[in-house]
Amino acid sequence: MNKWIFQGNPTRFNVDAYLLDNDVITWSMRQQHLANYIEIGDDVFIWRSDGNEKGSSGIVARAQVISLPQDYINSEESAQYWYEDVTEVYLAVRLKVLEVEVENMLKRTNLLQHEILQHLPILKIRQNTNYLLTADLGAALVKEWEEAVEKSETQAHLQVKESNTGIVLSIPASSTIHLIECYHIHAFPSPRSYNYSNLVTFRKKGGAMRELYTVIGTFVMDVRHGVVNETIERFPTDVQVRIRQYVEERARDFGFEKPEFQFWVLCFEQSLQHEPQAVKTYNGHVYFTYKDLISGEPYVKISSNQTTNTKADYIHDFEQEMNELKVTPIEETEKEQIVKSRIGQSSFKKALLSFEKKCKLCGVSEEAFLIASHIKPWSISNHHERLDVDNGLLLCPNHNQLFDKGFISFLNNGQIVVSDSIDDNTRQFMHIQVTMKIKLTDRQKVYMQWHLENIFR
Template structure:
């Protein structure tokens, strides 16, 4: 399976409305040397370019390929989306099924990709005028991870209050709801549970409770209700080590040995107190969560 980025320019075409109104859409294949590369079920990230608004471009949807490239001519409904007469011309296109759209929360802005240790090398950031970009496997895996986790930033801004409102409508039992609310308020129940079994950062000597973070191994947003409350899904860490773990710059093998991302430079390793000899002990439950962390969050 291939992973692609397909780009659309809002100066010529109303990309947002097209994606908003249709689950099944057509996208041009302009880089014709890809004709034989496109396969059914290929993954496609849809990129709306800056157009006339600098700094607004980026990835807003994920789709999959459901037809091989065909020569087609638009019907007149396409006219609504075009600002030019180009819709009248026959063109080579593939049909896509839109799987997920992230309008604001989770939209991956081009500017944030320029700072990303791996994805800053994406071809679309340097050669900005193509329509179709085929991603290397490394870029594909990294972008998938980023997309899967890209609601985190928004989510973390959501207040405890509105989280609790959401809980009222969630389909969970009364007991679960109570537990979730308890653990959500300042993470107190979760943190207390962890403090009962460990009393310092897993990786260094910080013991002051005020500076210990009850970090979820499988992040809150990815976890189900049971996993959110499960003490095995927690790791007590100091703020530095929590930040590295949370952002995927470190993870752990099943035997507890630390894995440090190649993208963490030597200086940062030293200043944030990380080295290859570190390891932690984990029970079976923690190992399971850690497998998830290593696979989906580690930047490699």
């Protein structure tokens, strides 16, 4: 992999805003003779030139090449960052922005004093856009940059803590907590929308919190075939080792419920005295103040209910509950009972409620009455099917009974089919009409087909 410096001129376009606003950016390839050396995955450091402010130049971001050089024309979106009209077609590459460090940028004045980096070509020839670095310079620059990023992360922790009103994200993790404490890695199905706080703690069963961490790195990885080398190679070797061991052990003992996982690289900050517990227990993630958590009090108040009401969160909470059952050594039948009794108020229901808030058939909307039923029954579903929200149907008690026992089912187009074994009276009493039709997702249709063939009578 090659290492590059790409330069941008803040008098021509708003370099900082462009980097801060966008995950993917386009950068011109003016030194066309270098285009052949661009490879996908190359490291690119973004150099913001002086512009009108003398002495302000230096490296402000790190990015990664995600396309080979191609002809581009400015889109409307990118044009808003330009102070001039750029209408011509130009050769450019697409970059994924990894880190932006406007505060702790690598300043030109400091680089000039660096033993190795003083030889960076951009310090001598200042007008180019693209600079290809030698291996030595590239390695030294990566090291220097990583130190700057680490420094700014440390500053961020200190700020949060010093303010004493810092918010700590608390995540229930009873079944994986030993992995978290052992490897200082946390992973959860992606996407999931925590309101981000870089102070985080994990709750054991019962709600006790033992250790406080900061999040020092994040990435998303497809874990189906184990660790993806390219995804973690930007981390120091010791972190890479921890990630590998975490993935291996979790895959063996616990499993990954989804292909895509968000990973957090954690840094241990401190132990919590008396292992505080929340005054009120709650299954999902909650927030405490840093001040309360370190107060030494055995019970602490949940400081904020910034729980994000998204489907992803509910589904995750449900999966978490189910996985806890999975690792608890109890009989299958007993498990089924626990699941069934929980379904009434579980996050599986909440997940379904986030799609639709009433009985699919009659529109009863009182949440307390609605039942989250599995289309393919829980008892004969595999692990994935048990957790799959598409295998769920929200119905009122009457319609749930009819559906569960196979008196009604649905065709692929959502049209109801009613068993001959219920008479007209019952149909009327149960509010069933042959014209009823519901909406099914493509994946629900698969489960429904199974119901039609196996449960419908």
